[in-house]
Amino acid sequence: GQKIPREYVIDFVERNRSFFEPLQPSFFELTSSMAFDYFRAEKVDYAVIEVGMGGRLDSTNIITPILSIITNISLDHTQFLGDTVEKIAFEKAGIIKKDVPALVGEVDRDSVARVFTDAAVKAGTQVYFAQDEGLLKESYLMDTGKWYLDSAEYGQLFGELGGVVQFRNAITVLGAINLLKAAGVDIPAEAIREGFEHVVELTGLMGRWQVLQQNPKVVCDTGHNAGGWQYLQIQLDDELKRHKHLYMIVGMVNDKDINSVLELMPKEAFYFFTQASVQRAMPAEGFAALAVSHGLSGVVCDSVPSAIEKALARAGQDDMIFIGGSTFIVADALPLFLKENE
Known part of the structure; x- marks a missing residue:
């Protein structure tokens, strides 16, 4: 649970600036390189590396692991990975390598399972399905x-x-x-x-159905695609039975399957439509217009802190406030609830 020291980050940039500046790597590509450098310097016993997006062409895919894990497949980053779950599965299957066992956490259709089975045969390894x-x-x-x-x-x-x-x-x-x-x-x-x-x-x-306060209960969750929201929908429906009112502070980023997620959000709730403080954030006005077409209603707020302030002013002791729709929404919200040393 310890963070990389600030000095190491500064030193890494200074040491490698002349190499990476002409390449103009993305933030993720650069920080992935720094993570590998740091893990090597610290001589870690095991490193858990999470793919940034997809797998086949991801910057993390230069490693040869001792185990490859694919959690599940849902429509996400469709403009880069493809517009069907089978196409996305093909991109994710790109992390399957020769003689490295592969584990798939959850598959709900045979055509997707077949993509992984075929990839394993082609790579020369074995694939396992955890749910079986x-x-x-x-x-x-x-x-x-x-x-x-x-x-x-x-x-x-x-x-x-x-x-x-x-x-x-x-x-x-x-x-x-x-x-x-x-x-x-x-x-x-x-x-x-x-x-x-x-x-x-x-x-x-952080941000995995994390309870930030009670009375009113405030929960945040980083679920940001239909795969995550099919479970959040179940949980929020249950919370609706326990609380007088449900208030939703939500926003999303542009590269998500926004309509599929909005369809899973509870229609009985009152919404504070907002946007995170990142360039990829979908403007709150446009997000609200889409949400209304899915039967959701509420008000538009220009920032996450503003939305939280308004929701807390409106909510009673027996109500619940949910914050999510995007990892970036949760990132903007957490500092308002957690002390600096946490």
Whole structure:
């Protein structure tokens, strides 16, 4: 959970400026290079590398890992990755490599599964589908906001991350652990229990159905595509039964399948349509116009802090405020609720 030192970032830029400035890399490409450099300098035992977008042409794809994981497939970054789930699956399958086992967390159609199976055959490796492995015997979200998970191999686990989607993620994690152990990685059962129960504390991970305050209850979540919102929809519908009113502070970025997400947002809620402080943010006015066409209603706010101020002024003690639609919306909101040292 420790951040890279500021001095290392400055030194990396100074050392490599003459090389990368003529190339004009993206922010992600440059920071990926810095991460690899830092992991090498620190001699880390294991590095978990997340693809930026797609996989086949992603800057992270220069590595040869000991395990490749594809969580799920939904329409996202369609102007770059393709306009069907099969085309997107092909791009994501680009991380599958020779003699490196591949794990797919969730697949809901045969045509997508076939893309991964074909890619594995072509690469000369084996692909596994976590949902077929029978890894969980029972699971449910407890009143505490944690997941109860009765795993087939490690007994009772308690997942710290909130959100309905975390049940699916837990299956993927357990599948990954089994493949890593088969490859000779020593992962004690106690470490697995600790990891599930203290993942936020250990990693600093934020924005996964994170409760920011109570009375009124304020929750943020970084779900930003239809794959994430199919689970957020379930959870928000449940919250509607528990709270008098639901207020939604939402905005999205331009490269998402915005209409599919808006269709999943609760129509009974009152909305504060806004935009994050990044160039990619869809202007709040345009986002609101799209939302209205999906039966949603509310007011337009020019910034996330403004939307939060208005929502808090309007909400009663028994109400709930949700903040999301984009990782950048959540990023703008968090400093208003968390102390600097957190």
